[in-house]
């Protein structure tokens with residue numbers, strides 16, 4: 135009991151640290167004339183390092199996919215940890231109403247605010263990963279953000295095609311933060327117009343309960359056989375009743391939207407996200423809304 139209270143207290147402190155960084159970091163902005171924040175207030179979840187879903191996802195994606203203890207050992211080869219000793223922190227950064235409103239008007243190319251969130255907003259997300267890893271490690275809990283490891287890369291999964299060796303979306307799903315939609319995006323309590331960050335830390339923290347049983351429970355298409363609006367939002371129709379064609383999506387982003395934002399807004403990275411707005415799951419879990427409405 136005492137131990138559990140200490141874990142809850144440690145988690146509250148970490149959440150407060152994330153909240154302070156979100157509210158005070160000068161990096162949480164879109165670097166535009168209005169000086170507005172890049173992200174709304176984060177959601178937060180925790181997965182136990184030994185959650186069996188990690189091994190299930192590795193079995194599905196392929197042997198190159200990291201378990202928490204495997205990613206941790208790459209960062210701390212002299213002091214590896216067992217899965218039981220680890221927790222995985224996950225945060226969701228929701229797009230602001232202004233960014234979503236702009237993106238709703240876009241049909242073929244991402245809006246400027248969206249492009250800026252992909253560039254400057256993700257720089258904030260990178261800084262948050264580093265900040266948490268450094269402060270928790272300095273406090274005696276060695277921590278690593280897998281996306282910051284030099285070995286983090288894209289590989290090819292026999293079953294799923296292009297796949298990274300650490301998926302923050304899948305990790306957020308394990309940490310109770312949402313389920314997948316027809317377009318592959320994660321539908322969270324703040325919808326699908328979000329970005330995600332994660333960190334593995336050597337300490338036991340209370341895991342966030344999953345309020346779903348299936349990995350697509352919050353998508354209207356899979357849960358109730360209706361909707362499919364995201365299919366119409368994709369300008370190159372890479373979302374179909376059979377799911378999301380990752381390769382075609384990747385090609386559109388690489389060949390069309392990335393050069394477009396570089397030339398038009400001077401921003402970097404790989405934005406699109408047209409299928410993340412103007413849809414019932416844009417900023418909420420649509421299954422909950424339908425039940426309560």
Ligand code: SF4
Pocket residue numbers: 314315316317352353354355356360361362363364365413414415420
């Ligand atoms: S828009 Fe509809 S079908 Fe597409 S992911 Fe959201 S709920 Fe599912």
Ligand code: SF4
Pocket residue numbers: 317367368369370371372373378382383384386387406407408409410
């Ligand atoms: S991110 Fe991919 S699936 Fe979504 S709208 Fe763009 S090209 Fe289509």
